[in-house]
Amino acid sequence: xxxxxxxxxxxxxxxxxxxxxxxxxxxxxxxxxxxxxxxxxxxxxxxxxxxxxxxxxxxxxxxxxxxxxxxxxxxxxxxxxxxxxxxxxxxxxxxxxxxxxxxxxxxxxxxxxxxxxxxxxxxxxxxxxxxxxxxxxxxxxxxxxxxxxxxxxxxxxxxxxxxxxxxxxxxxxxxxxxxxxxxxxxxxxxxxxxxxxxxxxxxxxxxxxxxxxxxxxxxxxxxxxxxxxxxxxxxxxxxxxxxxxxxxxxxxxxxxxxxxxxxxxxxxxxxxxxxxxxxxxxxxxxxxxxxxxxxxxxxxxxxxxxxxxxxxxxxxxxxxxxxxxxxxxxxxxxxxxxxxxxxxxxxxxxxxxxxxxxxxxxxxxxxxxxxxxxxxxxxxxxxxxxxxxxxxxxxxxxxxxxxxxxxxxxxxxxxxxxxxxxxxxxxxxxxxxxxxxxx
Amino acid sequence: xxxxxxxxxxxxxxxxxxxxxxxxxxxxxxxxxxxxxxxxxxxxxxxxxxxxxxxxxxxxxxxxxxxxxxxxxxxxxxxxxxxxxxxxxxxxxxxxxxxxxxxxxxxxxxxxxxxxxxxxxxxxxxxxxxxxxxxxxxxxxxxxxxxxxxxxxxxxxxxxxxxxxxxxxxxxxxxxxxxxxxxxxxxxxxxxxxxxxxxxxxxxxxxxxxxxxxxxxxxxxxxxxxxxxxxxxxxxxxxxxxxxxx
Numbered sequence: 001x002x003x004x005x006x007x008x009x010x011x012x013x014x015x016x017x018x019x020x021x022x023x024x025x026x027x028x029x030x031x032x033x034x035x036x037x038x039x040x041x042x043x044x045x046x047x048x049x050x051x052x053x054x055x056x057x058x059x060x061x062x063x064x065x066x067x068x069x070x071x072x073x074x075x076x077x078x079x080x081x082x083x084x085x086x087x088x089x090x091x092x093x094x095x096x097x098x099x100x101x102x103x104x105x106x107x108x109x110x111x112x113x114x115x116x117x118x119x120x121x122x123x124x125x126x127x128x129x130x131x132x133x134x135x136x137x138x139x140x141x142x143x144x145x146x147x148x149x150x151x152x153x154x155x156x157x158x159x160x161x162x163x164x165x166x167x168x169x170x171x172x173x174x175x176x177x178x179x180x181x182x183x184x185x186x187x188x189x190x191x192x193x194x195x196x197x198x199x200x201x202x203x204x205x206x207x208x209x210x211x212x213x214x215x216x217x218x219x220x221x222x223x224x225x226x227x228x229x230x231x232x233x234x235x236x237x238x239x240x241x242x243x244x245x246x247x248x249x250x251x252x253x254x255x256x257x258x259x260x261x262x263x264x265x266x267x268x269x270x271x272x273x274x275x276x277x278x279x280x281x282x283x284x285x286x287x288x289x290x291x292x293x294x295x296x297x298x299x300x301x302x303x304x305x306x307x308x309x310x311x312x313x314x315x316x317x318x319x320x321x322x323x324x325x326x327x328x329x330x331x332x333x334x335x336x337x338x339x340x341x342x343x344x345x346x347x348x349x350x351x352x353x354x355x356x357x358x359x360x361x362x363x364x365x366x367x368x369x370x371x372x373x374x375x376x377x378x379x380x381x382x383x384x385x386x387x388x389x390x391x392x393x394x395x396x397x398x399x400x401x402x403x404x405x406x407x408x409x410x411x412x413x414x415x416x417x418x419x420x421x422x423x424x425x426x427x428x429x430x431x432x433x434x435x436x437x438x439x
Numbered sequence: 440x441x442x443x444x445x446x447x448x449x450x451x452x453x454x455x456x457x458x459x460x461x462x463x464x465x466x467x468x469x470x471x472x473x474x475x476x477x478x479x480x481x482x483x484x485x486x487x488x489x490x491x492x493x494x495x496x497x498x499x500x501x502x503x504x505x506x507x508x509x510x511x512x513x514x515x516x517x518x519x520x521x522x523x524x525x526x527x528x529x530x531x532x533x534x535x536x537x538x539x540x541x542x543x544x545x546x547x548x549x550x551x552x553x554x555x556x557x558x559x560x561x562x563x564x565x566x567x568x569x570x571x572x573x574x575x576x577x578x579x580x581x582x583x584x585x586x587x588x589x590x591x592x593x594x595x596x597x598x599x600x601x602x603x604x605x606x607x608x609x610x611x612x613x614x615x616x617x618x619x620x621x622x623x624x625x626x627x628x629x630x631x632x633x634x635x636x637x638x639x640x641x642x643x644x645x646x647x648x649x650x651x652x653x654x655x656x657x658x659x660x661x662x663x664x665x666x667x668x669x670x671x672x673x674x675x676x677x678x679x680x681x682x683x684x685x
Contacts, residue, residue, distance in 0.1 A: 004635055023451075023626045026475050070479055071486030081486075095487060 006062065009305050010051040011312030012375045013404055015432060017056055019045060019064035025084065025175055028068075028143055032173060035061055036145055036428035043431050044169045046113030047088055050120065051315045052404030054168050054433035063173065065115060071095070072176055079181035080138065085115030085174045090250070090299075097247040101181035102239070102291070104136035108347070110296050115174040120401040121166030121361040125215035125237075125295070128352030130182075132363050134165035135354065140177035145428035149175070154357075163424045166358030168400055170425045170434060184239045187246050189215075189294040191237035191287045195280040199230035199326055199333075206350045209236040215294075217349045221273045222333060222342040222371055223266070229333050232348065233280045237294055248292035254302030262309040262374040266340045273344060298345070308374045313343070316384065317362075317370035317399040318391045319351065325367040328394035332369060332387055339383045346371035359417040362399045370402065380405050400433060411437035440490055441465045442516040446499065446556060447526025449476040451625035452575060454483075455645035456523060461487040468512040470495045471526075499526050499552040500544075509559055521652060522560050523573045524553055529627045535589045542589050549593035554600050561604055564613040571652050572608070572615045574601055578660065580619065581669045584685040594619075598658075605657060614655045620644055621665040 005016030020042070022031050035042040038061075045055060045062035056062075068086035075081070079101045081092060089103060089110040096102060107122040116122075121134040130136070139153035142164060150172070152161040164171045192209065196202050202218055209216050213236040220232040298304055305313070320328040329348070336342050346369070353365040373379055384405050391398065397414030398406045412418055422438060443460055445453050448469035457467065461484040469484075471477040474496050481492040493515045497508050512519070530545035557572065564570040579587055580594030598617050605615040622628060622638045644661045651659035660666040675683070 021626075021629060024476050025479065070483035072479075072482055074486040083486075 006045060006048055006064075007312075008052055008055050008404075009049050010314055010372075010375070010404060011305065011308075011310075012314055013053055013056070013432070014312070015053070015056050015060055017045060017060050017062045019062055021064040021067055023067045025068060028063075028173060028175060029148065031063060032143065032145055032428060035059075035063060041428055041430040043429055044085075044115060044119075044173050046086060046116040047111055049109060049112045049116065051402040052400075052433065053436065054120075054400045054403065054431055055116075056432040058430040058432055058435050065173070066113065068175070073178075076101070079183060080178060081181060082176060082178040083114055084176045085113060085118075085140075087114050088112065089114070089117065094247045096181055097184070097187050097291075098245050100183060100185070100245055102184045102187075103133075104180055104182040105130050105133045106295055107133075108296065109299055110292075111299055114177055114179070115169075118165055118174055118177060119167060119169040121356055121358040121363075122401070123351065123363045125217045125349065127354070127363055128210045128216070128350060129214050129354075131352070131354030132166075132356045132358070132361055134357040134361065136180045137165065137357075138178040138180055140164070141175040142172040143175050144172040144426050146426070160424060162357060163359045163421050166356065166361035167421055167424075168360065168431060168434065170421065170429050170431065172426045172429070184245070186240040186243035187248075187291050188240040188243035189237040189289055189291055190240040191235060191289060191294060192284045193233065193235050193280060193287055194284040195231070195233045195277055195282060197228070197231050199329055202230060202232065202234065202348060203326055203350075205234045209234065210350060210352075212236070214238050217347060219276070220333065220346040220348045220369070220371075221277050222336050222346040223270050223273045224277075225334070225337045229337065230330060231277060232346075233277065235294070239291075240288065243288070246290075248290060251300050251302060253300060255304055255306040258306040258310055260309060262311070262313075263307045264313075264343050264372075264374050266342075269342060269344060276344070308372075311375040313372050313374050314379060314384075314404050315370060315372045315402040316387060317368060317402040318387070318396050319362060319364060319366050319368045319399070320391065320394045320396040321364070321366040324394035324396070325350075328390055328396065329367060329369060331390045335383070335386050335390065336371070339386075341373050341376070341379070341383065343372040343374070359421050360400070360415050362397070362401070366396070368399075370399075400437075403433065406437065408437045408439070441520045442468075442518060444468045444470070444512050444516065444519050444522040444560075446470045446497075446522070446524045447575075448494075449473060449480050450525045450527070450575075451627070451641045452620065452623060452644055452648070453523060453525035454480055455641040456525075456648050457484055457489075458487055459645055459649050460521075461485075461489040464488055464490045466490045466516060467492045468495065468516050469493065470497050470508060470512075472496065472498050499556065500548050502552065502555045505555055505559055509563065513563070518567050519560075519564065519570050521571045521573060522564070523575070524556055524560075525575045526552070527575065527627070529587070530589045532587050532589055545589055546593045546596075549590065550596040553597050557597075557600065557604060561608060561613070561615075565608060565611045568611050568613070570613055571655070572604075572613065573618060573648065573652055574616070575618045575620065576601070578619050578621050578665050578669050582672055582680070586685060616651055616656055617658045618648055618651065618661060619658065619665065619669075620661045621668070 039059040043057035068084040073082040535542040579591040
């Protein structure tokens with residue numbers, strides 16, 4: 001019961017969560033029982049980087065695990081790390097990089113917790129090579145309100161292992177986890193950057209570069225219309241073979257207050273995107289940069305979510321299966337550009353065919369598009385229904401970790417395993433997202 | 440490699456300091472009452488790079504047990520470069536007002552036990568003619584306030600004791616730093632209605648403490664702005680002060 005209430009990263013929907021902080025693993029069972037008894041149900045809360053309502057408890061009382069941030073075991077010869085679920089990926093990297101290890105899979109922010117990475121089975125720029133985060137989880141400790149503490153791995157409690165990876169925190173409290181790290185010889189990235197004129201070129205580049213590089217992602221100009229639709233900048237890279245092993249310093253730069261209105265509007269967006277696109281080279285140019293600007297450009301500005309003003313924002317992230325990807329992406333980008341809204345932060349990424357271990361994992365073979373929109377009531381009534389139709393017809397799906405709007409029927413169609421997760425859900429845990437899409 | 444003794448090693452501020460020392464490869468002797476949380480803290484520090492972590496279970500109010508702890512510590516570390524005394528509780532002021540034994544018990548834990556530890560540690564460091572004694576007191580010791588004067592007076596006792604002892608130790612090259620944190624987000628302050636703008640994170644307080652130890656600061660307010668706040672609070676005249684419900 002610490003001082004201030006918590007919101008999700010998008011600050012929408014605005015349901016402040018009362019945090020009940022747990023500082024020691026020993027205190028977890030008691031706190032869980034107590035919360036379930038007084039408030040009906042609860043939900044584990046990490047570092048608050050889920051965008052929509054998947055991290056909001058139905059009861060609005062969350063079990064805050066950010067202070068369960070201890071390391072339990074580190075095996076630097078084999079690159080195996082065991083830690084409590086509240087450690088952030090940033091904490092892990094600060095320890096692992098100087099010893100020659102990196103996360104096998106990392107999303108676009110290092111400010112998420114280990115527990116959150118598992119519960120959302122996050123993916124990153126090397127999905128085509130390594131699959132999702134869950135593939136590198138060796139085992140974890142799960143606390144359930146009825147059964148108590150369980151050890152879950154591919155060999156033990158397999159059903160709960162699969163249901164917990166990408167299980168949105170509903171199968172129990174992830175107390176700790178052991179992950180396999182990736183060896184690196186340098187913390188620098190040897191990157192190749194090139195701009196492209198449209199989606200056809202994006203897919204050609206992705207074909208070529210995904211074979212050559214471990215990491216690849218594209219920034220898309222979501223304001224571009226007509227012939228320029230789908231233009232963007234492709235960034236591919238590998239860890240360099242030499243150049244030192246240094247964890248990046250934590251930044252002090254941040255957005256100190258929430259401005260009264262969103263600073264993102266169609267005027268600022270057009271101007272910014274035009275300049276950004278033009279400053280990148282036409283042909284593939286080699287570049288060397290630190291891992292932090294390559295993987296985590298937005299982490300350089302703390303609390304960047306505040307630029308959208310007090311109403312917050314929503315992220316739309318969908319996955320379109322391979323065969324439909326190009327035509328559906330074209331339709332999505334045209335619909336977004338003609339709506340006049342959107343944001344600078346638009347990302348296109350191809351996912352490979354490596355299977356996700358989780359029952360409800362989002363990634364699958366295909367292409368994923370992610371972009372942010374300043375919150376407005378028209379989003380849910382006009383633009384998102386149009387986009388949802390395109391995604392539905394292409395057989396695609398939306399990412400629960402980013403979502404605050406998807407229809408229950410779309411969710412249940414896209415994630416047919418949801419009933420198996422519901423059967424394994426801990427009755428003491430429930431989220432606003434889960435209530436919304438399953439009833 | 441620093442050889443560091445921490446008493447109250449599972450406290451949030453001590454842990455934050457220890458993590459920073461662990462990154463430098465320190466050798467620890469960790470003392471706390473609860474064996475479970477103590478061993479979890481030790482494991483964490485080992486994974487973070489500590490050269491070694493020895494743990495010792497102690498109830499600091501059992502003053503007769505202090506010498507055995509110190510001799511075990513010296514068996515392990517040989518010499519002590521830094522001794523951080525960080526144990527403490529935040530007493531329930533209202534409960535203490537109606538319960539003299541409770542008030543005394545709280546005072547003993549926060550003041551008497553600390554004074555006893557300082558006494559045996561000072562003699563030891565004086566003998567080795569080096570090292571730093573770092574004691575966590577509080578801004579609450581700067582002035583007795585109606586809302587927490589049991590806690591405040593215990594911290595004030597330790598601060599005054601430290602001031603005298605510092606001058607004594609100065610002659611033998613031993614340093615004593617009195618660390619006075621303001622509001623810090625820790626299990627101790629959990630649930631208190633604190634003004635969010637004034638609440639610091641344990642990490643940033645720890646950074647300041649390490650810096651203060653390095654620079655042999657005498658009295659360290661953490662975060663630093665508390666020096667100014669307390670300067671103002673100390674200058675409020677008593678006739679006014681007694682009418683305030685701080």
